[in-house]
Amino acid sequence: MKTETHHTSEPGLRSTALPGARREKLSDQLSRALAERIAGGRYGVGDRLPSEQELIEEFQVSRTVVREAIAKLRASGQVDTRQGRGAFVVQQREASGFEIDAGSLSVVQEMVAVLELRIALESEAAVLAAQRRTPEQLAAMRSALAEMTAAIARGEDAVQADMAFHRAIAEAAGNAHFLKLFNYVGELLIPRARLQSVRLDAVPMADYLARIQREHEQICYAIEKQDPEAARAALRMHLSESKARLQRSIAQLST
Incomplete structure (x- = not known):
């Protein structure tokens, strides 16, 4: 595949775009390039995609870019990720149906709109999780929280652990559609919303993550105690706080 190389304003990164491609987010370019390889048969169903490090070296992008690109492919149903093993192709054609333009998520107003969707979706998932969760699913939530605590202590952004926690709640709801929708909406939004909140609110990352x-x-405690209404309230408050932080960002941008 022939590529064009464009330097971006971010030091150390280089976008590898297809011929004639418009300038776009690096993660969007990477996910599109991988999707075309899947469609073209270079990676067949059941094949493992190159590792994160291999993609970093080939496309000269950061680990965050690679993870966002894989998240987009997973959200569209083209790959599945397996803990400690990588991403595997599950189909060769992009799933049709509900879709949000990933590029538009860089706009803060769109983040707020998607957060409103997540509030409706995940607060109800929390209710069902409190009613239906198994000991194993509760352990998965606790494991994700422990990993997030460890990541914060290491000075990392803990995005993957954050997603794992919310995904565990969606899974504990006992309804596969909650999990599918979270995998689509949540994985596209969490990294961008976090970055935008921290950047525009000028909040130290460690303080933001501790909050x-x-x-x-609080969410996990309510689910552990099997209190559906407390779980709903805690999760709604959590995402509503994220929405409020982004709305403050909009106000700052407008002044």
Whole structure:
């Protein structure tokens, strides 16, 4: 595949675009390039995609870009990720149906709109999770929280652990559609919303993550105690706080 190389404003990154492609987010370019390889048969059903490090070296992008690209492919139903093993192709044609333009998620107003969708979706998933969760699913939530705590201590952004926590709630709801919708909406939004909140609110990342972690603990406690209404309220408050932070960002941008 022939490529064109364009330098971006972000030091150390280089976007590898297809001929004639418009300038777009690096993660969108990477997910599109991988999707075309899947469609073209270079990666068949059941094949493992190159590792994160291999993609970093081939496309000269950051680990965050690779993870966002894989998340987009997973959300569209083209790949499945397996803990410790990587991403595997599950189909060769992009799934049709509900779709949000990933590029538009860079706009703060669109983040707020998608958060409103997540509030409706995940608060009800929390209710069902409190009623239906198994000990194993509760352990998965606790494991994700422990990983987030460890990531914060290491000075990392803890995005993957954050997603794992919310995904565990969606899974504990016992309805596969909740999980499918979260995998689509949640994985596209969480990294962007977090970055935008921290950047525009000028909040130290460690302080921001500690606050998020306290909100997660309240959600998990309510699900552990099998209190559906408390779980709903805690999760709604958590995402509503994220929405409020982004709305403050909009106000700052408008002044």
